[in-house]
Amino acid sequence: MDELVRILQDGNHSLVVAGDGIRTFDGQCISDLYGLLTEHPDWLRDASVADKVVGKGAAALLILGGVRELFAGVISTSALGLLEDSGISLRFAEKVPYIINRKGDGLCPVEALCKDCKTAAECLPFIQGFINKLRI
Template sequence: MEKIITVLHDGNYSCVVENSNGIHTFSQRGVADLYNMVKNQPRFLNGASIADKVVGKGAATLMILGGIKELYADVISHPALALLQENGIEPEFETVVPFIENRDKSDWCPLEKICYEESSPDAILPLIEEFINRMRKLQNT
């Protein structure tokens, strides 16, 4: 984990994944990279180690569904931490917060808010898909 945590910080990436094929870096905002991994390369996260800057409940869901082995987060929300622990993952982290804030820090992150009431990764995934699809449509208009 030390190596990918160093890569995360030194490269200013949003997420670093180490799997059987080596170390991979990602820079998209939010859960876009994790969502793409789970949807387009279902085995990519299986057994992987991840170092991530910010982990909310949506990201935690995608990591669980992807089958990660271990996680380090600079910041993790209480709901994400609880979901990971309920699914057998004990993450390392620097800071735990009540919830992930949106970009201008005026409210909750929209995905954290959408996922908050659900307790099952299988129930949360369709909410994430709907959110991602809505965001992609907005970007294309």
């Protein structure tokens, strides 16, 4: 995991996934994680992941993807709550009350959409809707 964290930080990547090889990603928000879950789910199953920012939506995707271990540079309290009983081994550098949006003036939109969800599966339709709006 230390090697993944180094790759994440040194390369200024948003996401690093190690399973069958090491893959780096530089997308914004949860688009890369969502793409992995929907297009390459085998890349997440039992993988080690280093993610720059993990909110509740990202946590849900990681759980649904079957990730084995996670390092989060920043993690929200709600993401931590969702991950608590997931069986994912977790390390993080900083815990925050919530993930802030890009403007810095409020809650991340995905964090807001998923705030009342109790399970990862409940989050998925909200995440799908958000991603679909981004693609329009």
